[in-house]
């Protein structure tokens with residue numbers, strides 16, 4: 001990977017904060033609490049002398065102690081709960097600890113462990129994780145928002161209605177866990193100030209029978225609200241965000257595909273809105289594909305793409321690849337569309353299929369193309385499509401674990417020299433193929449990337465093949481930070497493509513074709529910093545930025561704005577922050 005800036009020199013200069021909280025109030029504020037790291041002078045000033053043991057610890061010592069405690073929890077879900085409690089106690093310690101062990105701890109607080117925490121949410125509940133806006137309380141939505149934000153400026157709102165959480169479906173109020181985890185990643189990897197971000201759960205009910213029948217379910221025990229009532233509720237929410245936080249980024253996560261697409265189209269010209277499953281996944285997959293075709297020395301328009309799973313992610317990926325093909329390879333949109341075969345649970349999306357979603361119509365295959373197909377009239381499944389189309393790229397975002405069988409993978413490998421295979425479904429148990437198997441079945445020829453972290457596979461020459469983590473977290477924090485930094489009025493497709501290109505340019509495979517297609521997740525903060533700079537520069541260039549900077553200033557401004565988990569120096573001031 002090309003050299004990246006050392007982020008340690010991005011630490012803010014020693015900061016002095018005037019704080020109005022004393023005693024228990026400062027010890028129980030995760031924003032201000034330093035625990036045993038309060039200095040002797042601060043202990044006197046904030047009424048803490050008798051409330052803490054004698055010794056003053058450094059942040060390094062606190063991180064060491066916390067890491068040791070974490071190791072005593074034997075499984076991932078317990079570690080997740082422990083870290084959740086730490087977040088409730090002390091933000092600097094929480095973010096600093098995870099930053100020091102990024103590759104090890106991101107899978108604990110995010111994908112895949114967060115899926116388990118979300119599905120057990122009502123049983124694990126300890127305390128509030130953000131703002132819960134419930135349909136039945138919609139008349140007081142504005143009061144609830146203002147009560148929660150207490151006059152704070154907000155840079156970022158991450159919301160979910162939890163209809164399609166990762167690959168585990170409708171999770172009702174547990175969906176706050178994804179809003180919260182995505183917000184944490186924004187801070188950890190993107191540099192967003194946690195005090196200026198808000199996770200939101202839009203509780204419009206759930207159709208998950210198990211939750212509805214669970215006496216301990218803590219959400220609104222009601223079937224999902226649909227239609228005009230749903231649209232009005234969402235509109236009420238979006239208009240409040242626009243009114244009170246006009247410069248914020250509004251991030252949508254894990255909505256059902258129909259609402260995801262509709263909400264994005266409805267608001268994308270009014271406010272800076274972003275759908276992670278559609279746009280974030282599209283962007284990271286574009287970057288990963290660009291890296292892979294760099295290895296095969298082909299162009300985007302030379303590929304035949306089979307996308308298995310035509311929901312938010314599948315559609316977002318197809319559109320992003322298509323748009324990039326049009327802009328880089330100079331082909332018409334129609335020709336670019338013809339390079340895609342999308343499959344959902346009813347088989348190949350083609351003309352004679354009933355009820356094809358409006359947003360998929362441009363990717364519908366003609367019946368003419370399949371007229372000689374033996375199973376005509378029936379669903380056309382993945383294996384048949386692979387045999388017939390001979391794809392060069394096979395992408396999975398279906399939630400159908402194990403769908404890329406040995407037969408499918410080998411059929412693909414017969415049709416091309418270096419099959420590009422990205423099984424992206426999360427969490428790990430839903431991956432379409434274990435990358436180790438795909439590697440073995442293709443004798444190390446497949447170029448692979450997955451949505452969740454997987455261990456390296458062995459190449460026939462005995463070398464490790466590092467599996468790229470093609471998860472939107474490698475790009476969305478940078479896309480978002482770039483938009484917030486430049487105070488963009490909207491997040492345009494060209495800003496997203498600029499971010500994806502920057503990520504692709506950082507691929508280790510550019511220098512070594514046997515290396516991972518994407519940068520290591522351990523480098524995610526530096527990578528996302530680069531993405532953010534590219535996005536903000538593009539926003540300035542195309543005139544959607546609110547700031548009046550020159551493009552050359554962006555990098556320095558980004559360094560100044562980035563939030564880092566370090567303790568500032570506190571002075572007591574009754575009119576200070578709380």
Ligand SMILES: NC(=O)c1ccc[n+]([C@@H]2O[C@H](COP(=O)([O-])OP(=O)(O)OC[C@H]3O[C@@H](n4cnc5c(N)ncnc54)[C@H](O)[C@@H]3O)[C@@H](O)[C@H]2O)c1
Nearest residue numbers: 166167257309310311312313344345398425426451471472
């Ligand atoms: N790696 C990433 O960054 C990333 C990003 C977004 C989504 N995802 C993953 O992709 C998966 C889908 O997410 P989504 O948001 O698009 O969900 P979604 O519910 O919008 O879409 C799922 C799609 O899969 C299809 N499908 C379901 N079962 C199928 C089957 N047996 N055969 C073929 N198709 C089937 C559905 O018809 C639908 O088109 C999830 O597992 C999610 O975790 C990964």
Ligand SMILES: O=C(O)C[C@H](O)C(=O)O
Nearest residue numbers: 111166167277426471472
């Ligand atoms: O949450 C993730 O890990 C990625 C993605 O947004 C998903 O829905 O799977």
Ligand SMILES: [Mg+2]
Nearest residue numbers: 166253254277
């Ligand atoms: Mg998601």
